[in-house]
Amino acid sequence: MMIDRYSIALFLVFSFLVGALDASAGDADPLYRACVAECEKTGCVGGRCFPQCKFPSDIVANDSPWYMQEPLYLKWKQWDCQSDCRYNCMVDREKEREAVGNGPVKYHGKWPFKRVVGIQELASVAFSALNLAMHFHGWLTFSILLYYNLPLRQGKKLCYEFASLWNIYGLLAMNSWLWSAVFHSRDVDLTEKLDYSSAVALLGYSLILAILRCFNVRVEAARVMVAAPFLAFVTTHILYLNFYTFDYGWNMKVCVVMGVAQLLIWAIWAGVTRHPSRWKCWVVVIGGGLAMLLEIYDFPPYQGFFDAHAIWHATTIPLTYLWWSFIKDDAKFRTSILLRKAD
Numbered sequence: 001m002m003i004d005r006y007s008i009a010l011f012l013v014f015s016f017l018v019g020a021l022d023a024s025a026g027d028a029d030p031l032y033r034a035c036v037a038e039c040e041k042t043g044c045v046g047g048r049c050f051p052q053c054k055f056p057s058d059i060v061a062n063d064s065p066w067y068m069q070e071p072l073y074l075k076w077k078q079w080d081c082q083s084d085c086r087y088n089c090m091v092d093r094e095k096e097r098e099a100v101g102n103g104p105v106k107y108h109g110k111w112p113f114k115r116v117v118g119i120q121e122l123a124s125v126a127f128s129a130l131n132l133a134m135h136f137h138g139w140l141t142f143s144i145l146l147y148y149n150l151p152l153r154q155g156k157k158l159c160y161e162f163a164s165l166w167n168i169y170g171l172l173a174m175n176s177w178l179w180s181a182v183f184h185s186r187d188v189d190l191t192e193k194l195d196y197s198s199a200v201a202l203l204g205y206s207l208i209l210a211i212l213r214c215f216n217v218r219v220e221a222a223r224v225m226v227a228a229p230f231l232a233f234v235t236t237h238i239l240y241l242n243f244y245t246f247d248y249g250w251n252m253k254v255c256v257v258m259g260v261a262q263l264l265i266w267a268i269w270a271g272v273t274r275h276p277s278r279w280k281c282w283v284v285v286i287g288g289g290l291a292m293l294l295e296i297y298d299f300p301p302y303q304g305f306f307d308a309h310a311i312w313h314a315t316t317i318p319l320t321y322l323w324w325s326f327i328k329d330d331a332k333f334r335t336s337i338l339l340r341k342a343d
């Protein structure tokens with residue numbers, strides 16, 4: 001009996017380990033690794049050759065413009081070589097795997113996507129750009145509403161107490177989607193760090209904003225006291241990721257905790273408030289929570305384009321529209337309260 005139980009436990013641990021390894025099976029595959037190593041040396045994969053891989057440094061003349069000179073230009077060429085090698089080896093390996101009836105596996109944490117004019121994940125890039133456009137539209141209409149449509153207080157001051165906080169939110173969101181689009185079109189160390197750092201900054205800031213708005217913190221000193229520990233933590237975390245170690249697991253935990261915390265705060269607030277637009281809050285919270293499941297139930301790209309991550313970026317487009325609509329309603333609502341008090 002004892003042995004049976006041990007063997008079952010061992011089997012479970014073993015199958016779990018195999019499952020975990022399988023998640024990054026693509027780039028752990030020795031055939032793929034050999035292919036990439038060979039390609040980076042010779043510049044060729046199965047008859048296709050990439051001139052970027054044989055790039056002599058003396059080609060860059062001294063009188064060429066600054067951006068053509070070392071090290072940025074050479075680094076770019078090096079990235080070109082590496083990414084062309086990885087892509088073509090991946091395509092070849094996936095064809096071989098498909099021929100023997102195996103499904104797609106991830107390479108360097110990503111599914112095998114079809115490349116279009118050098119863009120690695122076309123769907124994610126397109127949806128990131130649409131998210132950016134949606135935030136720009138929301139932020140612009142919010143500013144127009146505040147400065148042209150709503151009454152101003154004496155000395156041309158805005159009535160809405162959270163205006164500047166939402167303005168910063170809009171800028172951080174647009175910054176984040178910009179780097180998301182860049183990262184999904186070209187996945188290298190630098191773009192990855194920029195994307196992750198901007199996303200962490202946005203998540204951390206929107207958590208602070210959720211606390212300040214839901215608890216109706218309007219006094220400047222109180223706002224600083226609430227925000228300071230969060231700002232300190234988020235800044236340290238970003239520095240840690242960029243200059244110490246890029247720990248995906250730890251970063252995932254930090255992001256999930258910050259994301260879930262703000263969803264909970266908004267959900268509880270929407271549950272107790274008498275705000276006329278609280279239903280918009282509800283839809284965004286529930287929609288955002290459901291969309292998060294797509295990150296957990298990761299599936300390979302349909303037609304080589306639409307994977308779970310891309311669909312996740314697509315779902316946030318309508319949610320963003322609704323969210324800015326809620327923010328604008330909040331500005332109108334708070335202004336009307338203030339005017340009633342002044343009467």
Ligand SMILES: [Zn+2]
Pocket residue numbers: 124180184309313
């Ligand atoms: Zn993304």
